């Protein structure tokens with residue numbers, strides 16, 4: 435199997451695993467995630483922090499985003515510019531309107547100012563103990579992190595349910611490692 439096939443198979447497995455979680459478990463996980471973030475404090479605030487508006491069965495980071503704003507963070511949300519391009523980030527505050535983006539995402543309108551994040555909450559399907567991450571396969575976060583890291587220091591925090599942690603995520607030359615892992619059960623830095 436090629437790397438692409440192996441990743442595709444793992445994506446299907448992990449999507450099914452995440453789908454098995456019930457509503458009350460999801461609510462509790464969103465609150466634990468928020469609390470663990472502030473207990474372990476992966477970043478210093480104030481800072482520009484990229485969140486994400488959850489799609490499909492992703493963990494709900496909205497309680498964490500609310501708390502980040504209360505703690506002095508400037509939130510930004512990702513915007514897909516096009517296939518093969520890096521993500522752009524637009525400022526957003528909880529309660530402000532969002533508009534439809536690609537792949538079922540919601541994003542701040544073009545009137546919101548663009549900001550480069552100091553830290554990113556990175557959605558993931560799977561992650562391993564070394565910080566290798568599996569996303570939906572667009573390579574958007576890999577391209578974005580490669581570009582940001584070539585110019586500045588950023589903290590990439592992989593965010594998901596604890597059951598998304600697996601022994602090994604296959605990776606290639608284009609994959610960017612995470613700096614931190616944040617789940618409903620742990621927050622830890624990768625060395």
Ligand SMILES: Nc1nc2c(c(=O)[nH]1)N(C=O)[C@@H](CNc1ccc(C(=O)N[C@@H](CCC(=O)O)C(=O)O)cc1)CN2
Nearest residue numbers: 486487488489512513514537539557569570572574575
């Ligand atoms: N909540 C959230 N927002 C996000 C991301 C994300 O992973 N989660 N992104 C992370 O990059 C960007 C959006 N990228 C995405 C890329 C692919 C798919 C997706 O559903 N892909 C289909 C295949 C589509 C196709 O190739 O035609 C799939 O997985 O079935 C979703 C979002 C920016 N915003």
Ligand SMILES: Nc1ncnc2c1ncn2[C@@H]1O[C@H](COP(=O)(O)OP(=O)(O)OP(=O)(O)O)[C@@H](O)[C@H]1O
Nearest residue numbers: 441568569570571572573574575576577580608609
């Ligand atoms: N910096 C880059 N430059 C060019 N192509 C890239 C870069 N990063 C990733 N890609 C390409 O994007 C495609 C998808 O990559 P991959 O399967 O790792 O996506 P993913 O990490 O699961 O998705 P995402 O980051 O969007 O959540 C691959 O063909 C990969 O080679």
